[in-house]
Amino acid sequence: MASPDRKDYYYRKAKQQNYRSRAAFKLMELQTKASILKYGDTSLEIGSSPGGWTQIIRSITERPVISIDINDMEPMEGVTFIRANISSPSIIERIKPYMEKLHIDKFSVVLSDAMSRTSGKRDIDHSSSYLLCKRVMEISMDLLAEGGSVVVKQFQGDLTVQFVNEWSSRFRNSRITTVAASRESSSEVYIIFKGYISEHETDQFSQSP
Numbered sequence: 488m489a490s491p492d493r494k495d496y497y498y499r500k501a502k503q504q505n506y507r508s509r510a511a512f513k514l515m516e517l518q519t520k521a522s523i524l525k526y527g528d529t530s531l532e533i534g535s536s537p538g539g540w541t542q543i544i545r546s547i548t549e550r551p552v553i554s555i556d557i558n559d560m561e562p563m564e565g566v567t568f569i570r571a572n573i574s575s576p577s578i579i580e581r582i583k584p585y586m587e588k589l590h591i592d593k594f595s596v597v598l599s600d601a602m603s604r605t606s607g608k609r610d611i612d613h614s615s616s617y618l619l620c621k622r623v624m625e626i627s628m629d630l631l632a633e634g635g636s637v638v639v640k641q642f643q644g645d646l647t648v649q650f651v652n653e654w655s656s657r658f659r660n661s662r663i664t665t666v667a668a669s670r671e672s673s674s675e676v677y678i679i680f681k682g683y684i685s686e687h688e689t690d691q692f693s694q695s696p
């Protein structure tokens with residue numbers, strides 16, 4: 488049985504509207520704020536279970552989605568689910584055959600709501616979240632299309648600004664934002680990078696006179 492605090496406003500709203508999780512409202516808010524997804528986009532979703540974000544992604548893009556989680560997820564139409572840990576060194580090789588099967592060369596958007604079970608200790612939660620975000624960015628560098636976007640959730644801390652600065656040079660713009668659907672006590676922020684500049688294009692810039 489859910490604890491009383493889980494039965495909050497967004498929890499009840501998700502139940503009423505048949506969303507798999509309250510997190511669906513977080514992505515809706517991010518979409519309203521930053522227009523991350525559009526019809527026809529191909530998406531890689533990390534930390535997908537139970538699938539609230541997946542429902543939103545599918546309803547906007549109406550294209551196949553590849554979703555990854557270390558935990559299982561109930562099947563959803565149009566969604567290829569891979570049960571895997573993104574920290575695994577072979578994760579790219581796990582994803583690529585599914586991309587080929589779906590005729591996806593590169594993804595338009597990579598979205599991550601991944602987070603391991605929180606400890607309640609801010610520093611520990613921040614550093615595990617930071618490492619997950621770093622891994623999402625590494626994966627994105629391989630699988631994201633030129634001009635594409637990345638959204639990552641991070642538990643804010645000392646390294647958050649450094650993280651944004653570190654990766655923002657690979658994108659045309661970046662921003663940090665919060666959503667009302669996060670719990671009041673949560674330190675989670677969402678970092679949105681838009682307009683991916685692939686290595687190839689960076690090289691071209693550096694070679695031009």
Ligand SMILES: C[S@@+](CC[C@H](N)C(=O)[O-])C[C@H]1O[C@@H](n2cnc3c(N)ncnc32)[C@H](O)[C@@H]1O
Nearest residue numbers: 508510534537538539540557572573600601602
């Ligand atoms: C907050 S939940 C995601 C909720 C989901 N976005 C939704 O809308 O229903 C975070 C998820 O990240 C997953 N996760 C944590 N660490 C992971 C890892 N290393 N690899 C893959 N998934 C991971 C967890 O299993 C969990 O399901």
